[in-house]
Amino acid sequence: MVSLFTQSKKLGVRMNMQDWNQNVGSIIDYAQRIFPDVEIVTRNLNGVISKTNYGEVGRRAKKLGSALEKYGIKHGQNVGSLALNTYRNMEMYYGISGMGAVMHTINFRLHPEQIVYIINHAENRIIFIESVFAPLLEAIQDNCPSVEQYVVLCNKDEMPETKLKNAVSYEEFIEDGDENYQWPALGEDAPCGLCYTSGTTGNPKGVLYSHKSTLLHAWAGSSANGLGLDKDDSILMVVPMFHVMGWGLPYIGAMNGIKLVLPGMGMDGAALVELIQKEEVTLAFGVPTIWLGLLGYCKENNIKLDTVKQTVIGGSAVPYSMIKQFDEEHDINVVQGWGMTETSPLATANIRTKAMEAMSKEERYKLQTKQGKPVYGVELKIVDDDGKQLPEDGAAFGKLLIRGPWVNKRYYKFDEDAIDADGWFDTGDISSIDPDGYMTIVDRAKDVIKSGGEWISSVDLENAAQGHPDVTQACVIGVAHPKWDERPLLLVVPANDKKDKESIFAYLEDKIAKWWKPDDIVFVDELPIGATGKVLKIDLREQYKDHLMK
Structure with missing residues (x-):
């Protein structure tokens, strides 16, 4: 790429702004x-x-x-x-x-x-x-x-x-x-x-x-x-x-x-x-896993976090129930952010606005579950499997692509670029973007459940399940099914050792599409957490791959 300085010399234009040592020092x-x-x-x-x-x-x-x-x-x-x-x-x-x-x-x-x-x-x-x-x-x-x-x-x-x-x-x-x-x-x-x-x-x-x-x-x-x-x-x-x-x-x-x-x-x-x-x-x-522990400790000890006005959460999707708990028990606003190692990481943020203040709490909490709008300098788009750009209508979802001045171009010591000819980096996320510019992570491409040719969002299922009072943590994975290729399996860390499958199924009925209903619920003592605080779904998929085939 020809620099602006080189272009200006060719055009006979003199640069008038000072050079500056852009050292983080x-x-x-x-x-x-x-x-x-x-x-x-x-x-x-x-x-x-x-x-x-x-x-x-x-x-x-x-x-x-x-x-x-x-x-x-x-x-x-x-x-x-x-x-x-x-x-x-x-x-x-x-x-x-x-x-x-x-x-x-x-x-x-x-x-x-x-x-x-x-x-x-x-x-x-x-x-x-x-x-x-x-x-x-x-x-x-x-x-x-x-x-x-x-x-x-x-x-x-x-x-x-x-x-x-x-x-x-x-x-x-x-x-x-x-x-x-x-x-x-x-x-x-x-x-x-x-x-x-x-x-x-x-x-x-x-x-x-x-x-x-x-x-x-x-x-x-x-x-x-x-x-x-x-x-x-x-x-x-x-x-x-x-x-x-x-x-x-x-x-x-x-x-x-x-x-x-x-x-x-x-x-x-x-x-x-x-x-x-x-x-x-x-x-x-x-990240959400840390705040789960903090919220639990505060509840057990009747503590209110009076000085905290806001928490910025990233790393994985923030469930509706956590946003509600922070607000109702501590008067703390949740700002959800999204990014990845390849984006430095900040790409989007869901900052509270005057429009949010005018909403009911339920409407605001629902909006806050979205990953937010891109910050200046970052461009987003969603595309289908053929690379065709999809509409930003909040309904269509596809591969999330990103570009910007702090987005990875090439991995360290790699010869080939990690971006396409137009500078777009494939994040590996499946997302939607609504008409107001709010981006929502539907799932990681590797985690989305493909059942009978239709997609099921593990993230949405997890967020719904986590609102149940007897659920401390929830994780949804796709496992093999003899008829539908894959079906969702819900793994739950129960609160106070309460293990009632039927209660959770009933709770989910009016919160998800009927065909999204998990085929089974498995109660576990804990979920495997990776090095960055995220649940290791790859391990769980291997452990439970034949759970519905028996």
Whole structure:
């Protein structure tokens, strides 16, 4: 593609706007200068809550960047991390990318074999780890020949006994760094961050974000139609920082001078409630599985989350019942967002509007179950199997395609593009778009149930079932059927051990089409949860594949 600058020279037009170093280091420089005293709160591994601020994070990020340069890390090299949501992880986000290397966040919940694959594929020379992950890395380090050193995220006197190669504490690694280090000038397309997909089928694939795409994504998230932020918010960031660059929140928070509350390993209801109350959290980000536990804890202990105004939920569809519970029990508005590793991730958001305020609660809750409208910069369309664009009437549904400046063009180290000739990326989702522009995920293409030539949405069935008072969690999968090819099977984690199939069937009667009715209900103690908080349907389909054939 010919650049605008090249075109302007050919046309004899002089560019009048200044060039600007689009390095994410500029974000923390800005926060350090303009919002130096705004807090970043962390629950550390020992459970103690500590506080720092953007001024200190900026200084220490520069020490880290300087230390990496002294070590010999070059521009474009991937620096790995297996880290929790803490202030040191914030420093890494800026210190690593700011000095020109790539912040490679590794999902520690993946299978060890997948972690080995990711480390080797990324050719990490240094990996920063939490001390609790030392045993995991010790067991696989012989299979990761590129790694020269492990940096443990702790003080020197907290270093665990470890067999990790050239292990050193984080504080020791950065102690000779320069807090006045200047970020280098980098091209706008220089790599900034690297995340790998969870790899439910085949090896995980890397998505490489640029400094430009990261900055544009942060600006979009900061917009009125982005994440619904307020400058005076206190944000509880439960979404893992290893997952899609923490949804961009480390950048968005610093860009807007917003207080961040980082929970470390304290993800249970009691720990989260303590942070929410102590730090007067107003806005919380996370996935539905985390909020299920929090809502359950609050109900059992008669707790109301008085300070929280809003929660932004992504990762999987938010059921009607959860939206209703947040509103009626805590007066908390739910903003549903949608995205994926390949979209950085923010693509759509369902921000509350004046029109919603005029609706009945039932109408509003129903609208809030949609994944929302695309943020500026993102284009969506739905197509049929032949690639023909379908109408945005809320009824037609097809493959969801997306394009935009922070959408993946090509997977890391792949030769072929992941987009078509017009720049459209196939998300793998089946969706509908209504006349007002609201997009709804009908299902993942691999999860939609094809019964007798018709499609059944597992997502809609799950959302309906989850409204039953005796259902804690619901999952619907398609399983083999001798006549209809596939039929839906409903798996339920019961509330208070109440296992009444007929009650659930009766509850569903007026909420779904008759032919959508599950052929059976199976009660389970728990559902298998994957590395990003989603139910592992691929495992359940294998386990129950012959359930209706017996």
